[in-house]
Amino acid sequence: MAKHDGSDEKWSQDVTEHSDALDLDDDVFTWDDPARIAASLKRSAESSRRRKGSAYQSAMSMLTFYVNRAGTNLPASQRDVLERAKDELRKAFGRD
Template sequence: MAAKSKTKKWSGKVTETSDALDLEKDVFKSKNPKEIAKSLKKSAEHSEKRKSSPYRSAMSMLTFYINRAGKNLTEHEKEPLEKAKNELRKLYGRDEK
């Protein structure tokens, strides 16, 4: 059990104190994929911490959150996060997958 709680603490700490982006509070709790994508885009473009392009940083943080927190999210909670990927692609003029 100790390893499991350390993992949760580790991923939560990364989400809160990431060197990639300065995230808006509770951005991943939104039910609106467009709002999630706009917030991530804004954070990525204004962050001085990121090490790659704003698009890659935003998509990486979203994917990280889905993969780590996704284990504890219901399908209903995960749906707007998955849709936010396409919204991010639209905002950056990338092809949807």
């Protein structure tokens, strides 16, 4: 078994902060307005030239990634905001 050196302890935070797909607004996932979060993710995804999928796929993937990686450390109230942001994102891309 390989010895754990601690170098990958915060890999998900690094992905969130330095993703090749999107340049995110600071602290976007801590905001309390689902529509604002969705609008920011949409804007970031549409302006990115490094994404591999559609703007919708990139924005939704980043949001889902954050929710999943936060796991039990994400307060229920913020999880609810982010789940509602998914609905807002679907609306913003005409996928409701």
